[in-house]
Amino acid sequence: GAMGEAGVTRALEVIHKELDTSMAFCGHRNLNDVTRDILRVPKHFSGDWS
Structure with missing residues (x-):
């Protein structure tokens, strides 16, 4: 949670x-x-795919 809500929003934007x-x-x-x-x-x- 660095930078609070804005940090989470930015992390999700990067992943997207x-x-x-x-x-x-x-x-x-x-x-x-x-x-x-x-x-x-x-x-x-x-490895196991299941």
């Missing part, structure tokens, strides 16, 4: 802009269209 930019780089405009298919997964990844 970064998400918007990342989605544009992936060719998406809507979060509902985003799937795991756009992720680059390391060859030997054995």
Whole structure:
């Protein structure tokens, strides 16, 4: 909460802009269209996706 309400508002604006930019780089405009298919997964990844 640095800078109180204004700080939180600014942090959310930054997150929104970064998400918007990342989605544009992936060719998406809507979060509902985003799937795991756009992720680059390391060859030997054995993590749990659930």
